[in-house]
Amino acid sequence: xxxxxxxxxxxxxxxxxxxxxxxxxxxxxxxxxxxxxxxxxxxxxxxxxxxxxxxxxxxxxxxxxxxxxxxxxxxxxxxxxxxxxxxxxxxxxxxxxxxxxxxxxxxxxxxxxxxxxxxxxxxxxxxxxxxxxxxxxxxxxxxxxxxxxxxxxxxxxxxxxxxxxxxxxxxxxxxxxxxxxxxxxxxxxxxxxxxxxxxxxxxxxxxxxxxxxxxxxxxxxxxxxxxxxxxxxxxxxxxxxxxxxxxxxxxxxxxxxxxxxxxxxxxxxxxxxxxxxxxxxxxxxxxxxxxxxxxxxxxxxxxxxxxxxxxxxxxxxxxxxxxxxxxxxxxxxxxxxx
Ligand SMILES: [Zn+2]
Numbered sequence: 568x569x570x571x572x573x574x575x576x577x578x579x580x581x582x583x584x585x586x587x588x589x590x591x592x593x594x595x596x597x598x599x600x601x602x603x604x605x606x607x608x609x610x611x612x613x614x615x616x617x618x619x620x621x622x623x624x625x626x627x628x629x630x631x632x633x634x635x636x637x638x639x640x641x642x643x644x645x646x647x648x649x650x651x652x653x654x655x656x657x658x659x660x661x662x663x664x665x666x667x668x669x670x671x672x673x674x675x676x677x678x679x680x681x682x683x684x685x686x687x688x689x690x691x692x693x694x695x696x697x698x699x700x701x702x703x704x705x706x707x708x709x710x711x712x713x714x715x716x717x718x719x720x721x722x723x724x725x726x727x728x729x730x731x732x733x734x735x736x737x738x739x740x741x742x743x744x745x746x747x748x749x750x751x752x753x754x755x756x757x758x759x760x761x762x763x764x765x766x767x768x769x770x771x772x773x774x775x776x777x778x779x780x781x782x783x784x785x786x787x788x789x790x791x792x793x794x795x796x797x798x799x800x801x802x803x804x805x806x807x808x809x810x811x812x813x814x815x816x817x818x819x820x821x822x823x824x825x826x827x828x829x830x831x832x833x834x835x836x837x838x839x840x841x842x843x844x845x846x847x848x849x850x851x852x853x854x855x856x857x858x859x860x861x862x863x864x865x866x867x868x869x870x871x872x873x874x875x876x877x878x879x880x881x882x883x884x885x886x887x888x889x890x891x892x893x894x895x896x897x898x899x900x901x902x903x904x905x
Pocket of ligand 1: 655656657658659661662
């Protein structure tokens with residue numbers, strides 16, 4: 568089969584690779600329906616994460632079961648499945664507590680920009696649909712495997728409640744998905760921080776009520792001005808930089824909550840400041856598996872359409888162009904079709 572391999576910053580190639588095989592009896596192999604490039608894939612592309620050896624890329628997927636290991640029950644070849652970027656047995660103590668992305672048997676996905684994918688912990692990770700969904704829904708279902716699940720977690724961790732005010736820091740696919748989540752959870756006011764017109768439009772279409780273009784201290788001042796001087800009930804930090812985290816923490820009111828889901832890069836939090844702020848802070852890799860049944864239902868019934876974050880569709884063979892377009896911010900998120 569063929570798939571994406573990163574060799575160095577700015578150098579992703581579409582190459583021949585060994586066909587994935589069942590390595591453990593708990594594995595499955597799926598044929599990729601659609602996959603995509605994640606904002607976090609840009610860290611190695613930009614050289615901000617080191618690439619020591621060439622390795623496959625991609626952690627988002629929906630597909631058709633091709634083969635299952637001897638210990639996988641409830642899945643059969645041909646089924647359309649959605650899974651998480653973090654695999655889980657869905658039975659251990661952490662899974663039972665709803666933190667499947669911290670499963671004791673967790674393996675992170677990392678080979679999904681390919682024609683076929685091996686899924687560890689298949690039985691606990693994959694959710695099979697009753698029938699193959701209309702192809703028009705594939706992008707939205709794909710979004711659930713990471714960005715929409717992560718946006719949902721950001722809103723959940725920030726404790727968005729009906730009638731509350733939520734601020735979303737970051738206008739990438741996760742931030743935009745966070746807007747959808749905040750809306751679905753009943754936030755009355757959703758303030759999206761964005762400087763890019765196409766992203767502002769999408770944020771408004773997803774339910775944002777206000778757009779703030781200022782950043783840093785000016786951005787915080789603007790949020791305070793809009794929230795009676797005290798800050799927002801909930802802030803979704805969807806970037807992972809130090810500036811975004813500061814902006815999120817300072818934008819929350821005393822007693823408010825920040826959900827942080829951007830993979831942190833050199834983010835330091837001042838313990839004393841946090842102590843006196845009375846702001847609650849929770850984040851980490853999203854427990855996507857916990858949310859999948861509910862989110863799949865919302866997509867299939869047309870309540871949410873997170874697939875709109877894909878504003879570029881490419882053949883999988885042109886995966887490198889997807890990275891380039893996202894790096895240059897010509898695209899929010901690139902969908903890849905095998
Ligand atoms: Zn587990």
